[in-house]
Amino acid sequence: MSKVRMEKLKPMDTRLSRWGKALAHPARIAIPRTLSQRDACVCAEIVDHLPLAQGTVSQHLKDLKNAGIITWTVEEPSSCYSLDKKTRSQLAGEMGRLFEEITSGCNSTTCSTKVKSK
Amino acid sequence: MSKVRMEKLKPMDTRLSRWGKALAHPARIAIPRTLSQRDACVCAEIVDHLPLAQGTVSQHLKDLKNAGIITWTVEEPSSCYSLDKKTRSQLAGEMGRLFEEITSGCNSTTCSTKVKSK
DNA sequence: TCCTTTTATCGCATCTATACGACAAAAGAT
């Protein structure tokens, strides 16, 4: 999408869509889940749990880093990944609010507005 | 992603990633929000509120339909869109569980597992 | 210094997503 068009959309919607995009791939769902369920913080272990090449997993990890979902510490030669606490709650909060909005509104089952003429 | 690879991932992760993908575009955040906040159920009004061509909006509406997020009734020549109640709660429920999982696990700040040798 | 280990990045190929304008479809109005 072009920058011009993006600017005409609400910043909040763009921000939320970034959360969506970050979670728009099975591997990027599986990685945070793995980090929460197991102690597999080392990159190599994450790779072992996914049917993807190391380079590909590293790319997904980068996406999750950019989205602020995970943090990492470098302990050469390995990297330790973990879930970002601060952003976790922010994610849950913002998405929760979105769901509240969506859940609370528009209870009509038929069309309430019509365009009869111009 | 190829079918072979998809099959090696958990079905739950694939299902959740579809929710993410459906919400991975600002327009597909804005449309459900509009449907919840206003009574703009007629397609033409949705188009008026977005900086996108009618055909493009129709495509996004199709995506949201396929994801099960919105429902619609046809009242020729117009279409009335609304949020899908059943799927709304499902979405909130599944995503909520994911966030719970993510939020509850992995409190360590340093690496807990290391691969020293093979 | 030269290997080993581990991870990030690059180059490339392919597939998907997104956008637009133009057109098709459907039903009421004239």
Add this chain to the structure above:
DNA sequence: ATCTTTTGTCGTATAGATGCGATAAAAGGA
């Protein structure tokens, strides 16, 4: 029967996402 209105779909073009193997980088060990 024809026109109008509204929406869905198509063809096409471009940008982004995704994948892999190969390579670079960084630090410790031999």
